[in-house]
Amino acid sequence: MSTTSAEESKAKGAIAAEREALEEGHLLPQANRDDEYGERHVYLPHKVGLPPMGHYLDLVWKRREFALELSRTTMRAKHFDTAFGQLWLLLNPLLLGLVYFLLVDLIRHHPRPLSFFAHLLGGLFLYQVLQTAATEGSNSVVRGGGLILNTAFPRTLLPLASVATSFKRFVPTMIIFFIIHFAAGGGLALEMLWGFPIVVMVTVFSAGVAMFCGAAQVYFRDLSSFLPYLLRIWMYISPILYYWKDVPAHIRHWLLLNPMSSMLASWSQVLNQEKAPDPNLMLIGTAWAIFALIAGALFFISRERDFAVRI
Numbered sequence: 001m002s003t004t005s006a007e008e009s010k011a012k013g014a015i016a017a018e019r020e021a022l023e024e025g026h027l028l029p030q031a032n033r034d035d036e037y038g039e040r041h042v043y044l045p046h047k048v049g050l051p052p053m054g055h056y057l058d059l060v061w062k063r064r065e066f067a068l069e070l071s072r073t074t075m076r077a078k079h080f081d082t083a084f085g086q087l088w089l090l091l092n093p094l095l096l097g098l099v100y101f102l103l104v105d106l107i108r109h110h111p112r113p114l115s116f117f118a119h120l121l122g123g124l125f126l127y128q129v130l131q132t133a134a135t136e137g138s139n140s141v142v143r144g145g146g147l148i149l150n151t152a153f154p155r156t157l158l159p160l161a162s163v164a165t166s167f168k169r170f171v172p173t174m175i176i177f178f179i180i181h182f183a184a185g186g187g188l189a190l191e192m193l194w195g196f197p198i199v200v201m202v203t204v205f206s207a208g209v210a211m212f213c214g215a216a217q218v219y220f221r222d223l224s225s226f227l228p229y230l231l232r233i234w235m236y237i238s239p240i241l242y243y244w245k246d247v248p249a250h251i252r253h254w255l256l257l258n259p260m261s262s263m264l265a266s267w268s269q270v271l272n273q274e275k276a277p278d279p280n281l282m283l284i285g286t287a288w289a290i291f292a293l294i295a296g297a298l299f300f301i302s303r304e305r306d307f308a309v310r311i
Contacts, residue, residue, distance in 0.1 A: 050302050060154045067157040071164035074136070089169060093128060094176050097121045104241050114184040116243075119272045121180055123240035123264050125173040126199070130206045130260065131231050132166035133159075137210025138217045138224050145311040155304045156297065159214040163207045170199075181271065189274040198267050198277070201289045205259060208292030211300040218303070218310050239264045259288035 050056075078085065101117050137159035141148070144158045217223045237258055239247070244265035247255060255261045262285040266277035 050298070053301075056154060056301065060156055060160075063153055063157060066153060067161040068164060070157070070161040071168065074161070074165050075168060086172065089172055090176055093125055093173050094121070097124050100124070100241060112184070114180065115186070115272065118177065118180045118184045118186065119243065119268055120240060122177050122271050123238070123268060124235075125170060125177060126202055126264065126267055127235055127238065127240060127260065128173070129166045129170045129199075129202050130209060131235070132169055133163045133203075133206035133210040134213050134231060135224075135227060136162035136165060138213035138227055140210070141214045141218050141307055142221070142311060148308050148311060155307060156211065156300060159210040159300065160207060162210050162214075163203060166206060167203055177271070186272070187274065191274055191276045192270055194270045194277055195267065197282075198263060198270065198285070201282075201285050202260075202263050202267075205263070205285075205289040205292045208289070208294070208296030211296035212292075215300040215303050215307075218307055234258070234260065237261075239268065244268060256284060259285070259292065262288065 097117070097120055101113075101120055104120070105113060105116070140158040140162050141155065147153070147158075148155060213223065213227065235241075237255070238260045239255075244261070262281040266281045266285060269275055269277045269281075
């Protein structure tokens with residue numbers, strides 16, 4: 001056998017071994033690449049499956065600054081880093097809440113309208129964490145096509161950057177809430193500290209939804225057009241435009257099928273009623289948040305290798 005034939009056979013054997021390793025989801029030898037997103041890539045037909053999750057999550061954590069910087073870039077692109085941009089960040093949800101308040105109060109006059117306005121604003125502000133994360137997350141992969149095609153990184157960081165953006169937009173709105181809350185005669189109580197785990201719960205749930213929407217948008221491009229209407233309907237059936245305590249007991253279990261019902265009901269109990277949330281509502285909300293995060297992440301990561309082909 002000639003030297004050339006021997007070299008060709010050796011090269012074919014290396015390619016076959018590399019193909020088998022990729023198809024089985026194993027890492028290539030360290031001599032071939034440094035990590036899952038190293039410089040060397042072999043592009044093969046897509047096979048749906050999960051990479052080694054421990055290594056993948058380690059890469060996501062190491063590149064978390066990438067998601068935070070992408071979030072900052074998005075905020076700057078929308079001029080939220082300017083004085084007028086930050087002012088609009090406060091005025092926009094306030095005006096939206098005022099519109100909903102006027103519509104609801106025309107139908108049902110509340111005995112304490114300012115207290116109900118505080119409840120409505122608090123729920124609306126928290127719901128916008130989900131709304132913004134889902135809307136921005138659905139476009140994150142398609143909009144980030146240039147990054148996907150030219151840069152090696154865990155694609156999960158794209159929808160997670162949208163979640164970071166939604167959280168940053170939520171924080172200053174609480175200034176407006178507490179102004180209305182104090183004007184309505186509310187005060188401060190230690191039980192309000194329960195608001196922090198509830199915000200974490202909603203953020204975790206939003207991350208799962210953002211990852212699911214981001215992957216689904218790659219396959220169904222009309223999702224971004226349909227999603228705002230779905231989110232609007234979702235808001236109407238959540239305890240934002242009404243008090244959870246006013247819901248008849250015999251239909252509450254049906255409303256708990258809505259993941260946001262337990263979270264927003266707990267949120268209202270903490271901020272507006274200034275008491276500890278119902279433990280059952282907190283358990284249900286936590287279960288929904290964990291389920292959404294795991295399901296959304298598995299759906300996204302299992303199809304991540306297909307994005308470059310479909311974008």
